[in-house]
Amino acid sequence: MNAGTRSPIVGIDLGTTFSLIAVLEQGVPRLLPNAVGEFLTPSAVSMGDDGTLLVGAAAAARATTHPERTALAFKRDMGTERKLRLGDGGLELSPQELSAMVLAALKRDAEAALGVPVVEAVVTVPAYFDDVQRQATRAAAEIAGLKVERIVNEPTAAAIAYGLHHRDRELRAVVLDLGGGTFDVTVLEIMEGVIEIQSSAGDSRLGGGDFSAALAEWAAARREQAREPDLRSDRQGWARVLQAAEEAKRRLSEVETTRIVAPQVPVRGGARLDLDLPVTREQAEEAWAGLQERLRAPILRALGDAGLAPHQVDEVLLVGGATRMPCVVRLAAQIFGRLPLRSLPPDEAVAMGAAIQAALKEGDASVEDLVVTDVAPFTLGIETAVPFGRQFMNGAFAPILERGTVIPASRVQQFSTLADGQEAIRIAVYQGEHSLCRDNRRIGQYQVRVPRGPAGEQSVDVRFTYDLNGILEVETTVRSTGKVALLVLEQTPGRMSPKDVERARRAMAKLKFHPREALPNATALARGEALYLELTGSRRDELGYVLARFRAALDGQEATAIDACRLQVLQLVDALRRG
Ligand code: ADP
Ligand code: MG
Numbered sequence: 001m002n003a004g005t006r007s008p009i010v011g012i013d014l015g016t017t018f019s020l021i022a023v024l025e026q027g028v029p030r031l032l033p034n035a036v037g038e039f040l041t042p043s044a045v046s047m048g049d050d051g052t053l054l055v056g057a058a059a060a061a062r063a064t065t066h067p068e069r070t071a072l073a074f075k076r077d078m079g080t081e082r083k084l085r086l087g088d089g090g091l092e093l094s095p096q097e098l099s100a101m102v103l104a105a106l107k108r109d110a111e112a113a114l115g116v117p118v119v120e121a122v123v124t125v126p127a128y129f130d131d132v133q134r135q136a137t138r139a140a141a142e143i144a145g146l147k148v149e150r151i152v153n154e155p156t157a158a159a160i161a162y163g164l165h166h167r168d169r170e171l172r173a174v175v176l177d178l179g180g181g182t183f184d185v186t187v188l189e190i191m192e193g194v195i196e197i198q199s200s201a202g203d204s205r206l207g208g209g210d211f212s213a214a215l216a217e218w219a220a221a222r223r224e225q226a227r228e229p230d231l232r233s234d235r236q237g238w239a240r241v242l243q244a245a246e247e248a249k250r251r252l253s254e255v256e257t258t259r260i261v262a263p264q265v266p267v268r269g270g271a272r273l274d275l276d277l278p279v280t281r282e283q284a285e286e287a288w289a290g291l292q293e294r295l296r297a298p299i300l301r302a303l304g305d306a307g308l309a310p311h312q313v314d315e316v317l318l319v320g321g322a323t324r325m326p327c328v329v330r331l332a333a334q335i336f337g338r339l340p341l342r343s344l345p346p347d348e349a350v351a352m353g354a355a356i357q358a359a360l361k362e363g364d365a366s367v368e369d370l371v372v373t374d375v376a377p378f379t380l381g382i383e384t385a386v387p388f389g390r391q392f393m394n395g396a397f398a399p400i401l402e403r404g405t406v407i408p409a410s411r412v413q414q415f416s417t418l419a420d421g422q423e424a425i426r427i428a429v430y431q432g433e434h435s436l437c438r439d440n441r442r443i444g445q446y447q448v449r450v451p452r453g454p455a456g457e458q459s460v461d462v463r464f465t466y467d468l469n470g471i472l473e474v475e476t477t478v479r480s481t482g483k484v485a486l487l488v489l490e491q492t493p494g495r496m497s498p499k500d501v502e503r504a505r506r507a508m509a510k511l512k513f514h515p516r517e518a519l520p521n522a523t524a525l526a527r528g529e530a531l532y533l534e535l536t537g538s539r540r541d542e543l544g545y546v547l548a549r550f551r552a553a554l555d556g557q558e559a560t561a562i563d564a565c566r567l568q569v570l571q572l573v574d575a576l577r578r579g
Pocket of ligand 2: 016179320
């Protein structure tokens with residue numbers, strides 16, 4: 001146990017499905033448990049029956065019973081104006097605010113585990129996140145009372161966790177990250193402690209959840225063949241089957257055969273069905289054939305973009321919980337002709353890397369020889385015109401600082417007037433990878449005055465300086481006059497100002513959260529109630545009895561009685577779920 005007086009910088013993996021928080025202790029990453037004793041905190045927020053907000057495991061347990069009161073997968077909407085409504089009380093929350101709630105819960109968990117306040121953090125984001133999404137993540141952390149020391153790309157963090165930057169030769173690595181709902185492929189080049197992103201590709205609609213769904217479909221088709229009512233005919237019932245398939249899928253990563261078990265599944269017409277279906281790994285993999293095939297395309301695309309053949313890759317890293325599936329390991333081995341690295345728990349590697357990066361930031365002696373630089377996650381440039389016959393076509397994108405450039409970096413390019421007598425040059429700054437500006441994101445613009453003259457006579461040097469905090473400085477120098485103008489772009493669109501952050505922070509402080517120490521009880525209750533809804537007959541009565549005793553104990557506020565009853569609920573839920 002480390003309860004030193006110094007507050008460490010923590011590393012946070014803010015995931016679509018699960019989030020984690022970790023610190024480096026004596027050179028080793030240590031994951032910190034949440035209020036219910038688990039390392040993986042579901043990225044979920046739910047409005048409880050009493051109007052308090054639940055974050056994490058308790059919220060995730062309510063996703064099937066209270067879908068309209070529960071928000072999931074909000075990371076997908078980071079950086080957009082979308083709002084999610086929780087319940088009918090009219091509480092509308094942005095992806096930023098919801099993420100802030102998850103981050104605040106992680107912060108409290110870390111404080112409870114370490115016994116010191118936690119303020120500074122390194123937070124990871126997908127490599128493809130653009131500036132707006134990164135700023136939204138940073139703002140979420142600030143709303144949660146965290147100061148973001150650094151935003152790090154998830155694949156970079158994974159490579160650090162595996163110590164790839166320590167190898168004393170240049171190497172190329174591919175990170176395959178299959179999470180709950182996303183698949184990200186990143187090609188990295190690692191040289192003298194510098195980790196550069198060469199290319200990234202992915203499928204934002206392909207993840208472990210799809211494998212569970214495919215297995216549930218397989219079960220439904222089986223039962224249909226047996227001339228039984230359709231398992232898909234009732235929404236609640238189908239949610240149960242999906243959960244049973246999820247559990248079976250996880251077991252199949254370890255064993256060759258298992259059963260998909262869901263007692264008393266409601267189906268159309270008020271009937272109930274006992275689902276208990278044996279399934280082999282082979283059968284499951286047949287059902288996943290289409291999904292496995294879909295994993296191939298992004299891998300080949302990322303390799304193609306980096307100009308690499310599979311055999312030129314030195315290491316393949318598997319991260320994301322869904323890479324525990326043997327078929328994914330096999331696919332990776334087949335494509336690359338080598339065994340992938342998977343010695344670290346795949347859902348924990350990113351958080352571990354973030355913790356190491358945090359310690360580095362802190363100047364921790366145990367990581368002093370580690371040099372990691374960041375790279376620009378996207379291309380930055382300005383709008384220009386290109387000659388087209390006797391005319392000029394506006395709207396072409398002229399990159400100045402290319403994606404993948406090691407930052408901090410400074411790049412300069414010269415631009416000239418296009419028309420006779422032109423008095424000003426417009427500098428419109430864009431970020432993105434498309435050749436036309438309209439497909440990229442505009443992040444600022446201004447005008448530079450130039451002396452009149454014939455076309456092409458006057459020119460301007462445009463210098464882009466990009467730092468590790470994602471702040472871009474655009475400096476222009478008019479060649480003929482030496483006049484310098486500076487534009488600092490930290491106020492990109494969608495980015496929250498310190499005032500906005502303060503306002504969001506105050507708004508969050510007004511919301512009522514379920515107290516952290518009561519979360520184990522809330523989680524057990526939510527898990528029990530979720531199951532109670534689905535059962536009938538004696539099993540329902542049995543669970544109802546245990547739940548009633550638990551509620552009575554909670555009312556009585558006697559700690560030992562509460563603990564005993566909670567344990568009883570959890571044990572019974574576990575037993576009933578197994579059928
Ligand atoms: P995120 O999407 O937040 O990055 P994770 O990397 O934690 O999430 O991945 C979550 C996914 O991993 C879920 O779809 C889950 O079903 C899957 N998963 C976790 N453990 C296993 C396992 N043992 N076998 C197969 N899939 C698993
Ligand atoms: Mg992840």
